[in-house]
Amino acid sequence: MAAIELRGLTKVYPGGVKALDALDLVIPDGEFFALLGPSGCGKTTLLRTIAGLEAASGGSVLIGERDVTGTQPGGRDVAMVFQDYALFPHMDVTDNIAYPLRIKKVDKATRRDKAAEVGARLGLEQLMDRRPGQLSGGQQQRVALARVMATQAQAFLFDEPLSNLDARLRLEARTFLKKLQRELGVTTVFVTHDQAEALAMADRMAVMEAGHIRQIGTPAEVFRRPVNTFVAGFIGSTPMNLLDGLVRGDTLEVAGCKVAVPALAEGRLSDGEKIVYGVRPEYMTYSDEPAEGGIGGKVAIVENLGASHLVTLDVNDVIVQAVVPEGSEPAVGDDGYAVPRSDRALVYRDGELVS
């Protein structure tokens, strides 16, 4: 078990593309940490640089307070699960799980025992003689996990661990992975492009964009208080309303409506300033009647989310979305009013959170 620390980590690809730009990050011992971002943001490069599969162009990587920047992948004492699992197709499950031990020159009997023990822990007892080609996606994933567990490495690295599973299985695997990580207590870093996955599984997460970390925090912090408009727009199953506005005295003018200054920004704004007003659709109270501090418009679209509905209002040609509980959804064309919760609404100035 070990903490992972990155100091000024930079990766420049030949051709001048800067995949990582002077990243600083500390992942404490035993943490389940998510690297989240859109494709091409450098999250996979970061993971591969920690593993040693990519050489850093600058800065350093420390694992358990040991500087491993120049160490080969095999000497870093980390184990990695690849997106395609990379199970060796010519070996059966036992040999696959035992492969790291074979490299460490552990004798055959011990290897088989260890593989059987780890395999049993992940419910693979019946499958130990099969080849990867005879396993389902979920079983292959468990074999890949068993293989990294057999290494007893200081840290685990997972590259998009759930992306090869179908939607139903992904939810089960999410719970399973989180439980397993908690039980093992091994520092684990995983990469994902799915914000719901990161929110659900991680103890803490980093949101990345174009080689930079835009926010580090617990899922709750990142969800409730995105520190900039990039993170605000990226996190959340239904995108946050980000509306251009103006400060008018002690209220805000947003999409032609008057709304109250959110609690967080109170006393920090000056009259006439241009701002972006952000509020999640989940933090809006919808009503049919004109309401104090509400944003009023015509209902343009109603989308069914299951237990609730996503109502899209057309407010003076600006789109505003609100989540409405089932049973009280409006009809398209109705007049509607959405009142933001002032303890959850946020104000951004030049793309950064005002707080």
Add this chain to the structure above:
Amino acid sequence: MTPRFVLGRIGFYTLIAVLLAFFTIPLLWLVTAPFTSDPTYEVRMPDFTWENFQAVLEHPYALPSLWNSLVLSVGTALLVVVMAALAAYALSRVRLPGRDALLYALLLLSSIITGTAAMVPLFQLAVELNLIDSQLGLILILTGGLLPAAIFMLKDFMDSTPKSYEESARVFGASPLQIVRHVVVPLVRPGLATIAVWSIANVWGNFLMPYLLLSDVEKQPAAVITYTLYTEGGQANLRMLSTFGLLYSVPVVLMYLFVSKKYGFRFHGGIKR
């Protein structure tokens, strides 16, 4: 069914029959003549005699030459497979400037190296290196001739195996040679089998190089010995030629059947996409 159509069909099948006969008759001769007591150039019903085989057995160089062929072809195939596998792996995984140009140049040159064009310089080279009349020398030269094409073919196999297998092994601490042994070779085994068979068949049928470089008749392979099977009168010895020809072709046919059954010359990956 116009008469014109019928005539067209008849003409078409006749043409095919003639073409087929053109290729089958020599093969028929090869399987019947060895069992005939006095073979001519005609294909005849054999009288099933074993005398011709007896004669081949008694010939001082016939059977040893088949053994020589085996030594030369298997030796060359082993060298080609090992060296081509290592080179193709490196070329497939390491980015070199001008790599593709290099590969194409090698492929182009390979057909010249063991070909007639380089006959004289190759002979000179072998004389200078004291490799004349040595089976090892011949194996080295044949290997050199086959390697470029083998590397070219194997690189394709290597390119099509996902990198994550090797990266996975690397993170577990495997050395490059361990990765090749444990992961890459098993994955490209059908490719290696193809290269081995191709090399063996190539050397087995090669006449020019052993003819040039091996003057000791005890070291010469079957392809060269065939050339010496004449009667005292200077006529082609059809009894010996046909029987020896049959013995010469059977091992290659058997090898093809065996490998095709074992590997099927198919690519099978078991890759999670």
